[in-house]
Amino acid sequence: MRRVLLIGVGAGDPELVTQQAVRALNTVDVFFLIDKGEVKDDLIAVRRRICEQFIDSPGYRFVEIPEPPRDRDAAAYEGAVQDWLDRRAALFERAIAAELGPDGVGAFLVWGDPTLYDGTIRIIDKLQARGVVEFEHEVIPGISSVQVLVARHRLPLNRIGESIHITTGRRLAAGLPEEFDNIVVMLDGGFAALEFTGADRTQIYWGAYLGTSDEVLMSGRPSPPARLNCEPSTAGSWTPTCSAAPPPSTQKG
Numbered sequence: 414m415r416r417v418l419l420i421g422v423g424a425g426d427p428e429l430v431t432q433q434a435v436r437a438l439n440t441v442d443v444f445f446l447i448d449k450g451e452v453k454d455d456l457i458a459v460r461r462r463i464c465e466q467f468i469d470s471p472g473y474r475f476v477e478i479p480e481p482p483r484d485r486d487a488a489a490y491e492g493a494v495q496d497w498l499d500r501r502a503a504l505f506e507r508a509i510a511a512e513l514g515p516d517g518v519g520a521f522l523v524w525g526d527p528t529l530y531d532g533t534i535r536i537i538d539k540l541q542a543r544g545v546v547e548f549e550h551e552v553i554p555g556i557s558s559v560q561v562l563v564a565r566h567r568l569p570l571n572r573i574g575e576s577i578h579i580t581t582g583r584r585l586a587a588g589l590p591e592e593f594d595n596i597v598v599m600l601d602g603g604f605a606a607l608e609f610t611g612a613d614r615t616q617i618y619w620g621a622y623l624g625t626s627d628e629v630l631m632s633g634r635p636s637p638p639a640r641l642n643c644e645p646s647t648a649g650s651w652t653p654t655c656s657a658a659p660p661p662s663t664q665k666g
């Protein structure tokens with residue numbers, strides 16, 4: 414039976430690739446890379462470097478799957494995302510069928526952890542439900558950007574009994590939740606989290622390019638450094654921003 418592995422490879426630093434991921438990498442025949450165009454070529458390069466660094470025998474190959482265009486201006490955001498996921502799923506299905514032999518092992522290398530703001534698991538579930546190509550699949554967890562962010566700031570993500578609300582810059586732009594203990598903001602290319610630096614009770618802990626030599630860490634009431642003023646469309650994954658906004662210490666724990 415074909416197997417497809419969704420391998421979390423950590424959020425930037427090769428040292429964040431776990432031993433479980435390394436073991437999985439070494440079983441793979443075909444790595445599927447999503448080709449997001451020139452802007453994200455560096456994302457593909459990072460994945461290739463991870464393979465070079467951690468795989469002992471070079472019997473594997475790469476297959477690039479083109480990224481279908483996405484309508485980011487659509488009024489119905491959910492509908493547009495759904496349509497894009499469907500087109501993406503069709504391309505994944507074709508690639509798995511064409512490139513993996515009956516007992517072949519394929520893999521998608523997922524940035525950070527595959528369970529956090531990543532569509533790969535949903536696409537694979539969709540393919541399993543369609544049943545056109547038969548395969549087993551496994552998810553290998555990775556160290557997420559959230560864990561790296563709080564570790565680099567030497568913070569706990571929450572204190573005793575507190576909740577953690579994980580959201581996106583797009584949703585945060587509509588306003589802070591009425592009640593919160595800790596908020597983590599992902600996909601914040603528009604720097605929405607920094608709009609709230611003046612809000613009562615909030616303390617921002619912010620990071621970009623975490624785990625890379627370009628890492629930027631800021632806390633307090635920061636404003637984005639000029640070199641991070643990138644187009645929101647390119648800010649999604651490699652030119653990332655990620656923030657946690659717990660209130661100042663309330664001595665709970």
Ligand SMILES: C[S@@+](CC[C@H](N)C(=O)[O-])C[C@H]1O[C@@H](n2cnc3c(N)ncnc32)[C@H](O)[C@@H]1O
Pocket residue numbers: 424425523524525526527528529530531556557558559598599600601602620621622623624625648649650653654655
């Ligand atoms: C599509 S989500 C993928 C998240 C990923 N699955 C994870 O576990 O971190 C991309 C967002 O994750 C955050 N992110 C990922 N890698 C990052 C890094 N090295 N530094 C800062 N933020 C990062 C940013 O908020 C970025 O917009």
